[in-house]
Amino acid sequence: MAAWLDGRKVCVALPLAGLLSFCLYSMMLTEPKRRIKQIHYAAQDDENLFDLDNDVNNSFNEFKPPTHLRYSSAGKNATESSMSDKLERRPRKRLPNAIIIGVRKGGTRALLEFLKLHPKIKACSTEAHFFDVEENYQFGLDWYRQKMPKSLPGDITIEKTPAYFVTDKVPERVRQMSTNVKLIVTLRDPTERAISDYVQISTKKRKRSQSFEEFITQGKEQKILKTSTKTVQIGVYVKHLRNWLKYFPLSQLHFVSMEEMKVNPAKELQAVEKFLDIEPFIKKEHFYINESKHFPCVTLPDKKKSEKAGCLSETKGRPHPTVRNDIRTLLQNYYRPYNLELYKEAQRDFHWP
DSSP: OOHHHHHHHHHHHHHHHHHHHHHHHHHHHHHHHHHHHHHHHHTTTTTSSBOTTBBBBBBOOBOOOOOOOOOOOHHHHHHHHHHHHHHHOOEEEEOOOOOEEEOOTHHHHHHHHTTTTTTEEOOSSOOOOOOOHHHTTTTHHHHHHHHEEEEEETOOOEEEEEGGGGOTTTHHHHHHHOSEEEEEEEEEEHHHHHHHHHHHHHTTSOOSSSSSSHHEEEEETEEEEEESSSSHHTTTTTHHHHHHTSOGGGGGEEEEEEEHHHOOHHHHHHHHHHTOOOOOOOOOGGGGOOOTTEEEEEEOSSSOOOOOOOOOOOOOOOOOOOOOOOHHHHHHHHHHHHHHHHHHHHHHHOOOO
16 A cells, blocks of 8 residues: 555656746746846836847847947948048059050160159069960959059059050950050150161070061062061051050050150150159159260269169160161151151151151
8 A cells, every 4th residue: 555655656746846847947948038128128218228029049139239339330331431541541552553555665664764763653663464465364453463563542553565555455455454544655766666676686586697688678689678577567656556546545645755755854754744643753853864875864863872773774775787778768668658647646746757
């Protein structure tokens, strides 16, 4: 009998223990919510601290700080804008907003080195060959940007690659990068340019296997130009210019005369400053003429000697060979009609023979 009664006590006690456990568990769950609600009701005059409308698993979805601790969206945007402005003002690499596009043996290196006198000019030290070399172009604009020097807002980031001017696909590619980029073209008498081109080609070969007359003409009599050669075709400037004018207005192109830059560099560079819309800085006192090469060199009379002062490298201004007058006349006659068309298109007379 005692055993039976003990068994019944166990049977009754087990459900009661389970019920008690369930009650205790429920109280533990509901107590935090009750306490939160008490805080909520006590703080009604200040602002709701918690949002319990969408309570899931006794948690709250969104914390709303008191009014005096909140940030308005306008304040947040202003903060983000301020941070963005600070980042923008830091020196960083940027895509060029000016490019010296040509021409080969037209004085592009001299122009770039002279422009570097200006504190606002940040120049790429090497020819990027981004738009004309397919392999480089496939790397994308980030690759191109990394080639540039660091600059600040208001600076002019500039690079020079003379091959751009004569490469048909380049103008469209440049426009895809920027519709506002400023383009600078240095030009010289195409006959003299062709002779200078020959000198450079021969120097790279380390010997002159042909005279200039043989290099530029065909036939034993040497009376017919090899007009299809690259050396001759580069000098047909108007053809290349018209290709650029398909994509850019003339107002975005500026033409520099190498002949004028040799005798009066400050005047030509001041015109470039105006075109680039930067404060005038370069003066006549910044230059002197090298007596041996008769080409301008840079001097900084008011400052200590720096890397910006001096003459161009020995590879610039190489002596030209003596060219027979009939060959020179042959070239001049070939280029003359194209030159006259160029003067009209560029709206500048270069006074070449």
